Amino acid sequence: MSDGSGGSDRDSSGLKRAFQIQLMALSIGLSLWLVWFLRSLVLDVLLALIVALVLDPAVKFLYRFNLKRSIASVIVFVAALCIFLVVVFLVTRPLYNAGVKFSHELPRLVNQAQTGTGRFGQLIRQFHVDSYVQANSSKLTSLLTQASGPAVVAAKTVLSGVARVVTIFLLSLFIEIEAPVLFGVIYQQAGPLRRVALMRVRRRLVKAITGYVLGNLLTSIIAGVVVYIALLALGVPFPIVLAVWVAVVDLLPLVGGLLAGVPTVLFALLHSVAAGIIVAVIFIVYQQLENHILNPVIMSRTVRLNTLWVLISVLVGADLLGFIGALIGIPVAATIQVIGGEIWSMQQRKRGIDPAEGQLFFDDKGGDLQL
Template sequence: MYGGTFGAVLALVTDKSVSSGPPPVEAPIAHAPIGAVAEPAPPPEPESTGEHKLPFGRPGKPMGNSPFMFGLVAALGVLTAWWLVQMVAAAGSVLVLIVVSLFLAVGLNPAVEWLHGRGMARIWAITIVFVGVIAFFAIFALSIVPALTEQTTGFVQDVPTLVQQLQNHPLIRSLDQEYQVLDKLTQYVTSGDLASQLFGGILGVAGVVISAVFSFLTVLVLTLYFLGSLNSIKESGYRLVPRSRRERVTKLVDEVIRQIGGYVGGNLIISLIAGVVTFIFLSIAGVPYALPLAIFVAITDLIPMVGAVIGAVVASLVGLLTSLPVGIACVVFFVIYQQIENYVISPRVFKSSVDVPPIATIIGALLGGALLGVVGALLGIPLAAAVLLILREVVLPRQEKL
């Protein structure tokens, strides 16, 4: 009995002597509340390997923050921008033709939609409208080319008579006797040197004519293409917009296209009225070349602000060459008609399509004319209307919500 007790005590003493230090204290187990998600343990910090960091950049990219790399990338960006600008400048004439064709298509689209809404197939509506446009330019060419040819030939033939009349003036006679001015002027006009310097010779004239014909045909073809595929172009463009904003963008773009088309179509209607009224008046007044002058007035009437004045001045000068009373009658007619067009015809035509303040009209025409000449002046007003619409429908409501 004592032997067993002594053995147990000896075993206990032996076990305590082997273990050094106090007995380990177990940490209490922290129970996470029910439903809580245990946070992941933070990753262990990397041990220091004794490597030295590079003076710039990340490991493996020693030139990441180098001033040399920054300058190189900046220089490449500048060169790329310059290259793009040069490409746009080189293709400027082609881009102008594309923009003009697109605006013509948008302007002719209301007429196509009007015919299509009355039961006519769209392809036939486009054909009728396009044939009307071609017929207008054909009539203009057939009417103005013979007149210009006849007037130019007559002027060249009458140069000796005009020179003889100038020689009767005492001052001009004295200058001519000393410097032979009139003889040199007669030889210069009748020898063809004037045409050579104006158009660069025969090759220059041919180049101008070929370029004009090519541009005209290009505009016609592109206008026909845009007119036929205008709806598909719009649908393809709308698909590029995110679905959440597609409906809003569709309504806004459709309204912009409607206003641009309303302006272009309305301007064409006003110009047509101006040409018809001018033709009637010039025919009654007995002014020669009434049809080409009326078409010229209709075309120049498309140009904002100064176009109507240009057409009126040319027609009045032709009337003045006919007789003094006819010239005065032409001036009176154009002054009265311009007032009627500005205050009666234009407001009625544009009242349901374009609402552009006068200051925006002037600024748009001036900026467009400075950038793209006559074409820019034509396109400046509808673009100003589009910008005002975007400001009114998008920018101002967003500012009100801030």
């Protein structure tokens, strides 16, 4: 009887464990589906967290002058938002002026195309499309007069993007204000050992993510300033627009410089061959300086990820979430590395081994990579 009872207990225990495993798998699957379904909101929250981490040192600096944390946070975040809006204005203003100028020139261009006069008409005759223009003049006139449609769509897109950025800033502001209370509750619920581990993870994450974002911003701003000075000196049109384009695209790790440089060089070539060659040389020289001097100096003490790990994180982020995903790929990879390193260290300590702090991945020289 005892053997039968023992076998029944073992079967019941096995069924219970199998049910728990299936329930856990189902919960994980539903959680992943929910995250993917709400990926736009999740992305905004991640961006808000990154913004809060980046602006946290400035908030702490003002906090030292006996300002309330909420007041210091509002001052810093409003200042950062104003800087962003100024950058948007500097980019969109020249484009708006160019659009207004084009709309004023549109009737004259249509007339030149139909009559074959003026510079525009000469280009049409040179490329032997004058007969096509004459045969389809009414259609071309209709299409050109409706050219304001894409401009309206672009304006709506810009306004929508600005509204989303403002929302992210507001969310990050509340995160910054409430973060100490939230972390205080978490630390109280955790045991002494876990509390120390959580504090260590938080410290490393702040250092890694803040260092990466600020370092990336600094190198991108330097790239934009260098390109702006070069284009302004060469007389290339829209230097501020192209400089901001370079600064934004240069934020992409590894490939940002190339993606930013090709269109800029081509635009400079349209102005003059000499300008295109000079801009190309400037891009090549600057990329070498950024890759071998600026990036190692700025980021070597903050984010220290293996090059392959960086490339994988950028590719996965870009495939899942596009440009924004490529930007946040490295912070997410750094988070995985920090948390994974802490878990690995805790497991080693449980086995009686005192691991070197943070040794989880390997750097390009074959040694252990310190977090």
